[in-house]
Amino acid sequence: MRPVVPWVFRATLLSFLLLSTAVLLFATARNARTVRSLAETSLESTAQALSASAENALRVGSGRTDGAVREILSDRVVAYALIAAPDGKILFHTNPMRIGRSLGEEGLADWLRSGRPFGRRVTLGTGLPAYEFDYVLHRPDGRAELLRLVLHTAPADRLLDGISRMWLAVSGMLVLLWAVGIALERVLTRHLRMQAEADRNERLALIGRMTATLAHEIRNALGAVKGYTQWVDEKTALSDPRKQGLSIALKGTERIESLVNELLLFAREETFSSAPVDLPPLLESLVREEAAGWPGQVAVDSVAGVRVLAEPDRLRRILANGVRNAIQAMGDTGVLRIGANRAGKRVRIFIEDSGPGIPETERPRLFTPFHTTKPDGTGLGLAYAKKVVEAMKGRIDLRNREDGSGAVFEILLPKG
Ligand SMILES: Nc1ncnc2c1ncn2[C@@H]1O[C@H](COP(=O)(O)OP(=O)(O)OP(=O)(O)O)[C@@H](O)[C@H]1O
Ligand SMILES: [Mg+2]
Structure with missing residues (x-):
């Protein structure tokens, strides 16, 4: 079960992140816009101030172009400057070689009549921006000329x-x-998951203790019932109709006794002392015992010397x-294959059968206590196995075989 971080928290976090992002952007x-316009304004005002100073110097110098003007326009920020007559002829240039040449621009005279100062970004012949x-x-004397x-x-x-x-x-x-927002969500999810797991474990432990107490009491009372019934049975003649x-x-008492014993086994809080277990002999003797008298085919297929860390x-x-x-699952015919092999740092133990397999709807409930499809089953076998295998740091699975010809019960345990 994966606990979900309350949606209110997620929605708030997401809104906060989106809002902060929008505000920052x-x-x-x-x-950025302000800085850009500041940069343009500073260029324009520098150009304006230099132009005005040059114009002033020209007035004071009663028309002389060089000297003071050259001094003003030799400012470090000036790449070059020129003064041109309405016909385009260059009257002054910071590069004296250009004086006397034509600017080659049309409509200059018209612009000079009505023109307003005008600035724009250009690229110089050297490739530099200007x-x-x-x-x-x-x-x-009233003449208008272009100062560039x-x-x-x-x-x-x-x-x-x-x-x-x-x-x-x-x-x-x-x-x-x-990153902080996402990490926060992850941490909270983890925290909630751990909390839910702790709550569940606590609940299960409580149920386990209650079950153990109950099973114990039933077993004691059952002992008396069984003992008395056996005694009466022994005293009753075979011909007596009460014998049946x-x-x-x-x-009935035996069935309840075995159920209670299984229940006690499952509910008990156990401690484990794992030790290396040699699997081939264990599997051989297990099959000899459990499959004795079964008419189907049996195959044991273990890698020699394979060992696990478990409680035997x-x-x-x-x-x-x-x-x-x-x-x-197989009934009276079929093939049972049991074995063990190494799988990385673990060992895989498998029991394969050629029975009908497990219906998809059954799979999620297989390891749930008391889930059984057998009339006299307790449904505790797999639940107990899961509890024990996980406590021994292993993994357990029961699924259909890949070729669909039965089921495979698989346990992965640490190497011994
Ligand atoms: N090899 C298998 N093939 C098909 N179904 C299986 C197989 N092994 C287990 N199951 C299903 O899983 C259920 C639960 O098994 P589990 O061993 O926990 O209990 P059980 O066998 O029903 O009862 P008990 O173990 O007390 O006799 C079974 O009732 C059966 O439906
Ligand atoms: Mg079983």
Whole structure:
């Protein structure tokens, strides 16, 4: 049984995680947008300030282009700058070689008449990113010329690098947040499962103690009934018609006695002292005893010297029930195969039969106490076997054979 973490907890945890994720993503996206626009604004305002200073210097210098202007435009952020006449002729360039050439741009005169400062990102011939800013330069004599500033974007781009780092940090935080959330859910599931198992074990232990007390009392009372019936039976002559009734009563007491004994065995809290058990001789003697007189075919198929760590008496009792179950399933004909072989760190003991196998609907109930399909069965054989095998750190299974020709009872126990 797998306990389920209350859905309210899961829903709350999931909502919290989704909400935190949404808030973090939204806040980061907003910050990133702000930083991006800050970077653009800083480029634009630097370009604007430099352009205004250059224009001022030109006014003060009464039209002289070089000198002060060159000094202003030699700022470290400026990649290059130029001043062009409305016809496109370059009047000033930070690279003096370009002075006198034509800018080769159409519509410059029109733009100068109505133009507003205009900035955009470009890529330089060197492949570096830059910011190009066009500014209408008003000369003291009323002429308008183009002042083009091309700025390095590295300082502004450093701000943009911060955005990548911010996204990286946020992604890390989100991964951590979800990991913690999932781990929390897992831990809680495990805790609940362990608690449910502890509750179940406690309940089973209580039922076991009650059953043991009850079975003990029944056995004591039954001893007196059986003894008295036997005594009366012995005193009764064979010809007496009451003899038959007494025999039925005796059979009844014997049946109750065996049931109670099995029950006591199952309900008892046991301690185990495992020791290495040599399997081939055990299986041989088991088959000799349990299959004696059975008319079917018997095969023992063990790897020589294979040993398990188990308690011999209990292991024998479990396997004896397995052999009886197989024979009972087959009736008077069939093939019984019993054996043991190594399986990694464990040893596999199997009892195969050629009976009708187990219907799918039966499988989940096979190891449940008192589940039996036999009129005189107790249904405790497999339940007891499971209890003991698990206590001996092993595994037990009863399933249909792969070729569908009967059942296989299998026990895996640690190597001895
Ligand atoms: N080899 C098998 N083939 C088919 N069904 C089986 C086989 N072994 C067990 N079963 C089924 O599992 C049930 C439970 O077996 P278990 O040994 O626990 O009790 P039981 O044999 O019915 O009673 P008891 O062991 O007290 O005689 C059986 O009644 C039977 O229906
Ligand atoms: Mg049985």
